Amino acid sequence: MHAILEILRQTEAAKVMAAAIDYAEYVALDLAVTNTDLAAQSLATAQDYEHYIQQHLDQHQAKIAFGGYNETRNLYQRSTVFKNENADERNIHIGLDLWMNEAAPIYAALDGTIHSFQNNAALGDYGPTIILQHEIEGHLFHTLYGHLSLDSLKDKKTGQAVAKGERIATLGLPPINGDYAPHLHFQIIIDMENKQGDYPGVCSSKTLAHYLRNCPDPNLLLKIKS
Numbered sequence: 001m002h003a004i005l006e007i008l009r010q011t012e013a014a015k016v017m018a019a020a021i022d023y024a025e026y027v028a029l030d031l032a033v034t035n036t037d038l039a040a041q042s043l044a045t046a047q048d049y050e051h052y053i054q055q056h057l058d059q060h061q062a063k064i065a066f067g068g069y070n071e072t073r074n075l076y077q078r079s080t081v082f083k084n085e086n087a088d089e090r091n092i093h094i095g096l097d098l099w100m101n102e103a104a105p106i107y108a109a110l111d112g113t114i115h116s117f118q119n120n121a122a123l124g125d126y127g128p129t130i131i132l133q134h135e136i137e138g139h140l141f142h143t144l145y146g147h148l149s150l151d152s153l154k155d156k157k158t159g160q161a162v163a164k165g166e167r168i169a170t171l172g173l174p175p176i177n178g179d180y181a182p183h184l185h186f187q188i189i190i191d192m193e194n195k196q197g198d199y200p201g202v203c204s205s206k207t208l209a210h211y212l213r214n215c216p217d218p219n220l221l222l223k224i225k226s
Contacts, residue, residue, distance in 0.1 A: 004190060005216055007136050013223035014109040014164065016145070017098045017171065017184050021063050023224050029056060029065035029099060033072050033091075046174035049075070049181035053099050065099040066224055069217050076124060076202055088204040094211045095144070095187030095201045096218035106152070106169035106184060108162040109143050109221055110134045117156050118197030120146075120178070126185060127177040128153050129197055130169055132162060142192055143221075144199055145169055146185035147177040186218050 031038060043049055053065055071093045112134040120126040126146035130153070133142050145168070152169035162168055171182050189199050191214055203211045 003137070004139050004141055005220065007139060008188070008216065008220040011110070011136075011221060014107075014221050016107050016109050016143075016186055016222065018064065018100060018104040019107055019165070025061075025063040026066050026224055027057065027060040027062035027064075029053065029067045029097075031068060031071060031073050031075060031097075033074050043075070046179050046181050050101050053181055054101055057099075057101075063100065066096065068093045068095065068097040069219065070094065070208075070212065073202075088206055090200070090202045090204050092203050092205065092208055092211075093201065094203055094208075094215045095146070095185045096222065097183045097185055099181060099183040100171065101182050102171070103149065103173060103182070104171045104184075105167050106145055106148065106171060108132060108164055108166045108168050109186070110136075110164045112143075112162055114156055114158055114160045114162065115142055115192065116158060116196040117153055119150065119153060120198050123179055125178045126198065126201065127172050128169075130156065131189075131192070131197065131199065132168075140190075142189040142199075144185070144187040144189060144201070146187070146201060147180060147183055148172045150176055186222070188216050188218050188221060190214050190216075 112132040115131040115133040117130045119128045128148040128150055129146045131144045149170040149172040173182055185201050
């Protein structure tokens with residue numbers, strides 16, 4: 001684990017969405033339960049969040065909003081994927097989100113191969129998802145790209161080689177993307193735990209320690225400066 005963290009820290013910064021947009025045009029976005037401004041809004045639909053995020057982008061003269069790693073959120077409560085009577089509520093986000101209200105191109109963070117892909121079509125889930133496998137200095141790990149367009153899954157094959165910076169997908173729009181405001185969920189996963197085409201991107205407080213170990217901060221790789 002420690003070795004992989006050092007590898008990620010030392011790796012050259014990766015752009016995974018809209019590569020032509022400089023990090024200087026990114027702005028941090030807080031969707032946590034502790035954000036009193038967010039709590040004061042009436043946000044029930046994907047369109048409500050699109051409007052809220054666009055206002056945030058315009059206010060800061062930015063093009064992409066980012067954030068959300070290890071952030072406790074209320075926005076998943078509408079979905080039984082995350083809140084139901086048979087399991088602990090999952091509301092802590094363990095990926096990093098990049099929000100942009102258009103169908104932006106998505107790129108591979110590193111050289112690798114396609115591990116798996118599928119459409120996780122339940123309300124509030126990832127929608128179309130691609131997972132890549134990477135090996136650096138003998139260490140295996142994965143990157144997950146969620147909330148993509150359906151076309152992103154066409155002509156994909158397990159084991160297919162991809163190069164860092166290669167366009168692998170397009171950002172999805174609601175409702176195909178799980179019915180969210182358009183954004184990329186980007187996540188680093190060390191052990192896929194035998195899962196294919198899917199891996200939890202939101203966890204409960206009881207499982208948080210495990211997922212923080214298995215899913216280190218994606219900004220170690222992206223290196224976005226807030």
